[in-house]
Amino acid sequence: MEISVICPVFDTSPPLLQAAVASVLAEGGETELELILVDDASRSSDTVAALDALAANDSRIRLARRCANAGPASARNEGIGLARGEWIGFIDADDLWLPGRIARSRILLDRKDVAWIGGRHRLLHPDGLLHDTPNLPGRVLASPELTRMFIANFWMHLGATLVRRHLVERIGGFSEGLSYYEDFLFLTKLSVLSALHPIDADVYAWRRAGTGLTASPARLAARSMRMHGLAAADPLLRGFRRELRWARYSARKGLALNNLLAGRRGPALALALDAWRMDPREFRDLIVFLGLWARHRTAALAHSRRYSPVEHFQLQDSQ
Numbered sequence: 001m002e003i004s005v006i007c008p009v010f011d012t013s014p015p016l017l018q019a020a021v022a023s024v025l026a027e028g029g030e031t032e033l034e035l036i037l038v039d040d041a042s043r044s045s046d047t048v049a050a051l052d053a054l055a056a057n058d059s060r061i062r063l064a065r066r067c068a069n070a071g072p073a074s075a076r077n078e079g080i081g082l083a084r085g086e087w088i089g090f091i092d093a094d095d096l097w098l099p100g101r102i103a104r105s106r107i108l109l110d111r112k113d114v115a116w117i118g119g120r121h122r123l124l125h126p127d128g129l130l131h132d133t134p135n136l137p138g139r140v141l142a143s144p145e146l147t148r149m150f151i152a153n154f155w156m157h158l159g160a161t162l163v164r165r166h167l168v169e170r171i172g173g174f175s176e177g178l179s180y181y182e183d184f185l186f187l188t189k190l191s192v193l194s195a196l197h198p199i200d201a202d203v204y205a206w207r208r209a210g211t212g213l214t215a216s217p218a219r220l221a222a223r224s225m226r227m228h229g230l231a232a233a234d235p236l237l238r239g240f241r242r243e244l245r246w247a248r249y250s251a252r253k254g255l256a257l258n259n260l261l262a263g264r265r266g267p268a269l270a271l272a273l274d275a276w277r278m279d280p281r282e283f284r285d286l287i288v289f290l291g292l293w294a295r296h297r298t299a300a301l302a303h304s305r306r307y308s309p310v311e312h313f314q315l316q317d318s319q
Helices: 014-025 045-057 072-082 101-109 145-152 165-170 182-193 222-233 235-261 265-278 283-293 297-302
Strands: 003-009 033-039 061-065 087-090 116-124 161-164 197-207 213-215 313-315
Touching: 003 014, 003 072, 014 033, 014 045, 033 045, 033 072, 045 061, 061 072, 072 165, 087 165, 101 116, 101 197, 145 182, 145 235, 161 165, 165 182, 182 222, 182 235, 222 235, 222 265, 235 265, 235 283, 235 297, 265 283
Parallel strands: 003 033, 003 087, 033 061, 116 197, 213 313
Antiparallel strands: 087 161, 116 161
């Protein structure tokens, strides 16, 4: 087996799931490929039925079912444990692999000195069009430069990568217990151990619900930022504590802003104060936030980038 693709599934709409599966299987060709669908205890009978049908109709699909929902990190780890491929790929159950991905990666897949391949991801909006994302660096990158780039900005989607299985196992897979940003931590740790070999191609479509990130109240809670604490404590990232501290500060600011724009004024203020306590020298940032906090929501939105440039969440009902 050459490539094992891991796909966690939880109550995904069957049409989106079927499209995701088809996009991966279409890339098989003469490549030995398996797609491991990990059902993270879906409650939707339609999703469960769709998974059964998909597994029954193609021998390249392996279906694993979990007894209790534990989140995408845990589901991906189960898939990694089942994988037989030399290379590991990823897809979220509502996204797409783009045509020609494996063919464009072939030269690098066959090189013994290459352990990590990355391509560009595009944003797939409801209008059906693929929208541009930040460009992938056009050269091979390695740590410490690569690690600092990942800490500073989320510029690569997990699904746009292919990684040799021994490297995935070496970093211990994904940090379980994280509901958000487990992919960020995975890629950042990976960057310490391996150079990234880019391909000049669009390889992954990240489906988006609208112009901003959709968030449940849980995503707006301070707990959603646990990843930064785990990163700071990880031995692999010990040499990047200064960068991680700044990333944590910036993330707190972004979360404070999104809470404010969602009308959660109390949590927003608490998060902004928490960010300021991380670096009391940045008193000006706190003053800017307090100015936004005193404004009407519409006015705050218009001036929000004075405080933080993060993408704005669109609040949805708690799941």
